[in-house]
Amino acid sequence: MTAAISADGIRKRYGDVQAVDGVSLTVETGEFYGILGPNGAGKTTTLEILEGIREPDEGRIELLGLKPWPRNSELLPRIGVQFQASAFFNRLTARETIRTFASFYGVGARSADAMLERVGLNDSAGVRTEKLSGGQAQRLSIACALAHDPELVFLDEPTTGLDPQARRNLWDLLRDINAEGRTVVLTTHYLDEAEVLCDRVSVMDHGKVLRTGAPATLIREIDDTVRISVESGLLAADTARELFTGAGAEIAALEDDGVLLSVSTHLPGPVLSVLAEQNALRGLEVRGATLEDVFLQLTGREYRA
Numbered sequence: 001m002t003a004a005i006s007a008d009g010i011r012k013r014y015g016d017v018q019a020v021d022g023v024s025l026t027v028e029t030g031e032f033y034g035i036l037g038p039n040g041a042g043k044t045t046t047l048e049i050l051e052g053i054r055e056p057d058e059g060r061i062e063l064l065g066l067k068p069w070p071r072n073s074e075l076l077p078r079i080g081v082q083f084q085a086s087a088f089f090n091r092l093t094a095r096e097t098i099r100t101f102a103s104f105y106g107v108g109a110r111s112a113d114a115m116l117e118r119v120g121l122n123d124s125a126g127v128r129t130e131k132l133s134g135g136q137a138q139r140l141s142i143a144c145a146l147a148h149d150p151e152l153v154f155l156d157e158p159t160t161g162l163d164p165q166a167r168r169n170l171w172d173l174l175r176d177i178n179a180e181g182r183t184v185v186l187t188t189h190y191l192d193e194a195e196v197l198c199d200r201v202s203v204m205d206h207g208k209v210l211r212t213g214a215p216a217t218l219i220r221e222i223d224d225t226v227r228i229s230v231e232s233g234l235l236a237a238d239t240a241r242e243l244f245t246g247a248g249a250e251i252a253a254l255e256d257d258g259v260l261l262s263v264s265t266h267l268p269g270p271v272l273s274v275l276a277e278q279n280a281l282r283g284l285e286v287r288g289a290t291l292e293d294v295f296l297q298l299t300g301r302e303y304r305a
């Protein structure tokens with residue numbers, strides 16, 4: 001089977017900024033693929049080059065087996081691109097907006113309305129786009145990208161700015177879209193989102209792909225520690241360090257930020273015993289490594305979305 005996307009050595013410079021610096025990736029048909037990284041990592045530029053919206057300075061790209069640049073009209077009905085919600089036409093309702101987008105592809109009003117229902121916007125069909133909530137506007141922009149039933153869908157930070165409940169609702173929708181057999185490529189700066197949704201992710205920073213793989217594999221590959229935290233103020237940091245070390249636990253990091261006392265260690269047993277003995281278990285949380293730790297290990301710095 002042909003890969004949905006194959007890109008090799010993409011580069012793009014804006015003046016002094018090397019926004020994309022030799023990105024290669026392959027997205028398999030049916031995959032849920034994430035391009036992950038902090039602000040300015042080069043995700044959007046990479047996505048736009050893959051979509052055929054932006055010309056790369058260098059690199060080879062095949063989208064559904066075809067070259068996306070210069071603009072390839074054969075590809076347009078086969079791909080869906082989610083645009084930023086702020087790009088809606090002024091004063092149109094949600095229903096008018098999706099019908100307009102659908103008409104560009106010769107898709108009728110009935111199918112357009114069905115897509116609106118599909119994303120849960122039936123009750124807001126008559127609301128003008130500027131009056132929609134953030135979550136509703138994102139749903140509408142995804143519905144517009146899907147109106148012509150594309151086999152490959154690109155989403156650029158679809159959940160940015162949404163509250164946790166709206167994000168989770170959107171995750172369910174994106175999972176359904178993918179479960180129907182569509183290939184989904186999404187950029188996000190939310191590590192938890194990538195971990196929950198994506199089959200594979202490319203972790204980007206400074207225009208380069210640092211690592212690609214299934215989130216669970218990337219996490220397993222790092223030399224992970226367990227992070228244990230309790231409420232701050234139960235045990236002084238210095239005392240805690242002495243007690244943990246005395247109990248035989250090697251401490252990779254220990255921090256009290258005034259809210260939480262957090263300890264990273266390969267040996268959680270002795271740390272937990274000490275906390276129990278000291279009656280310092282209030283607010284206890286224990287968690288294994290996450291993609292955040294992968295980023296930290298790859299870049300040597302904390303992840304800042």
Ligand SMILES: Nc1ncnc2c1ncn2[C@@H]1O[C@H](COP(=O)(O)OP(=O)(O)OP(=O)(O)O)[C@@H](O)[C@H]1O
Nearest residue numbers: 014017019037038039040041042043044045046189
């Ligand atoms: N049209 C442009 N002209 C000049 N510089 C740009 C342009 N678009 C992006 N850049 C710069 O290129 C770098 C990569 O930007 P890009 O938007 O691709 O990153 P990103 O990972 O999508 O970031 P964000 O999450 O903030 O959208 C940044 O330093 C950005 O300031």
